[in-house]
Amino acid sequence: MNVxxxxxxxxxxxxxxxxxxxxxxxxxxxFMKPSxxxxxxxxxxxxxxxxxxxxxxxxxxxxxxxxxxxxxVDKALEYVSGLAVANDVTARDMQTEARKxxxxxxxxxxxxxxxxxxxxxxxDSVDDIQDLRLExxxxxxxxxxxxxxxxxxxxxxxxxxxxxxxxxxxGDVIMTGTPEGIAPLHRGDEVVARIDGxxxxxxxxx
Numbered sequence: 001m002n003v004x005x006x007x008x009x010x011x012x013x014x015x016x017x018x019x020x021x022x023x024x025x026x027x028x029x030x031f032m033k034p035s036x037x038x039x040x041x042x043x044x045x046x047x048x049x050x051x052x053x054x055x056x057x058x059x060x061x062x063x064x065x066x067x068x069x070x071x072x073v074d075k076a077l078e079y080v081s082g083l084a085v086a087n088d089v090t091a092r093d094m095q096t097e098a099r100k101x102x103x104x105x106x107x108x109x110x111x112x113x114x115x116x117x118x119x120x121x122x123x124d125s126v127d128d129i130q131d132l133r134l135e136x137x138x139x140x141x142x143x144x145x146x147x148x149x150x151x152x153x154x155x156x157x158x159x160x161x162x163x164x165x166x167x168x169x170x171g172d173v174i175m176t177g178t179p180e181g182i183a184p185l186h187r188g189d190e191v192v193a194r195i196d197g198x199x200x201x202x203x204x205x206x
Contacts, residue, residue, distance in 0.1 A: 001038060001040055001117055001119070001120075002171060003035050003038055003063075003117070003171055003172070003173050004035070004064075004169050004170070004171040004172040004173070005032060005035070005169075005172050005173075006032060006033040006034070006035060006037070006038070006115060006172075006173045006174075006175065007030055007031075007032055007162055007172065007173070007174045007175070008030070008031055008032070008033055008059075008088055008109065008174070008175040009028050009029060009030055009153070009158055009174070009175060009176055009177045010025075010029040010030075010031060010105075010177065011024070011025050011029055011152075011177065012025075012028070012029075012151050012152050012153055012158075012176060012177025012178075013146060013150055013151060013152065013177055013178065013179045013180065014150070014152060015146065015150070015179055015180035016177070016178055016179055016180050016182070017152075018180070019180045019181075019182065020182075024152065025152065027161065028153045028157070028158055028161050028162070030161075030162060031104070031105050031106070031109060032106070032110070033088075033109050033110045033114065033115045033175075034110050036110075036112055037109075037110050037111060037112060037113065037114045037115035038115045038116075038117055039113050039115070039116050039117075039203065040116070040117065040118075040119070041116075041118050041119065041199075041200070041201050041202055041203070042202060042203070043113070043116065043203060044113065044203065044204050044205070044206045045087075045089055045113050045114070045116065045185070045191065045203050045204070045205045045206065046112065046113045046206050047185070047187060047205060047206070048111060051091045051093065051094055051111075052091065052092070052093030052094065053091070053092040053093045053184050054089060054090065054091050054092065054184065054185050055089070055090045055092045055182045055183060055184055055185065056087055056089060056136055056138065056143065056144070056182065056183065056185055056191055056193075057087060057088035057089070057090060057144075057178035057182055058085070058086070058087060058134050058135065058136035058144050058178055058179070058193040058194075058195075059085075059086040059087070059088050059134070059175045059176055059177060059178050060083065060084075060085070060086070060129075060132060060134065060148055060155075060175075060176045060195055060198070061083065061084040061085070061086035061117060061120075061173050061174065061175050061176070062080045062082070062083055062084075062123070062129075062155055062159070062173070062174045062176065063080065063081055063082035063083070063084065063120050063123075063171065063172070063173055064079055064080065064081065064159075064168045064169065064170060064171065064172040064173075064174070065079060065080060065081025065082070065123075065170055066079055066081070066170060067167060067168070067169055067170065068159065068163050068167065068168035068169075069163055069167045069168070070163055070164060071159060071160055071163045072160060073156045073157055073160045074156070076155070076156040076157075076159035076160045076163075077123070077129065077155065077156050077159070079159060079168065080123045080129075080155070080159070081120075081122070081123055081170075082120030082121060082122060082123055083120060083121055083122075083123050083125075083126060083129070083195075083198045084117050084118045084119070084120040084121070084173075084198065084199065084201075085117070085118040085193050085194065085195045085198055085199050085200065085201040086115065086116065086117050086118075086173075086175045086193075086201070087115075087116040087136070087191065087193050087201060087203065088109065088114075088115070088175050088178060089109075089111075089113070089114035089115070089116065089185070090108055090109055090114070090182075091107070091108040091109075091111065091114075092108070092182075092184070094107060094108035095108035095109070115175075116191075116193075116201055116203050117173070117201070118193075118198070118199040118200065118201040119199065121197075121198055121199060125197070126197045126198065127197075129148065129155050130148050130149050130151070130154050130155065131147065131148065131149050132147065132148045132195050132196055132197060132198065133145070133146075133147050133195065133196045134146050134147070134148065134179060134193075134194070134195050135193070135194050135195075136181070136191065136192070136193045136194070137191075137192045137193075137194075138183070138185065138189050138190070138191055138192075139189055139190055140190075140192075143181045143182075143183050144178065144179055144180065144181035144182070145179065145181065146178075146179025146180070146181075147179075148176070150179065151176065151177060152177075155174075155176055158174060158176060159174065162174065185205045186205060187205050187206055188204075188205065188206075189204070189205040190202065190203075190204050190205075191203050191204070191205065
């Protein structure tokens with residue numbers, strides 16, 4: 001899948017904020033992942049040696065279909081052309097150390113293979129983008145489950161907010177945050193993320 005820039009949102013579900021002992025954000029927390037981190041359904045997540053704990057984070061990804069700048073909330077969803085299942089794979093120990101030092105999360109979030117994405121479906125194939133069930137299983141065991149209705153900042157607000165500061169272009173991806181249940185991955189694990197009406201994303205950890 002060819003993508004542009006990947007913008008991801010941190011702490012967009014209160015349950016995830018609580019499990020990470022963070023403060024609920026007053027505005028969206030936005031960071032970036034490089035396009036080189038993207039892998040497809042069936043590809044392997046590769047954990048580099050020596051980086052410590054690595055976690056899964058199931059997320060709804062929205063794909064931008066047309067140039068979007070300074071868009072209002074009520075018009076924002078008109079710029080979405082597709083939806084996909086995403087896994088915001090995170091080197092958690094590295095991220096924790098970066099947070100403590102007040103440093104960016106780029107390396108912990110942007111390693112090769114750390115942005116699995118399913119094949120997108122048209123956005124108009126889903127009745128309500130804010131009422132979708134997400135889940136993630138590892139080796140068949142349920143780890144994460146939630147609904148997009150529980151987002152702190154709904155998708156339209158995220159698009160509007162980001163478009164104040166940077167132009168969104170066709171092919172750009174926004175990962176919209178993860179619900180509670182993050183947990184470590186280990187080599188040999190099979191990770192299956194699912195969003196009803198959007199798709200299934202299967203990856204093995206190596």
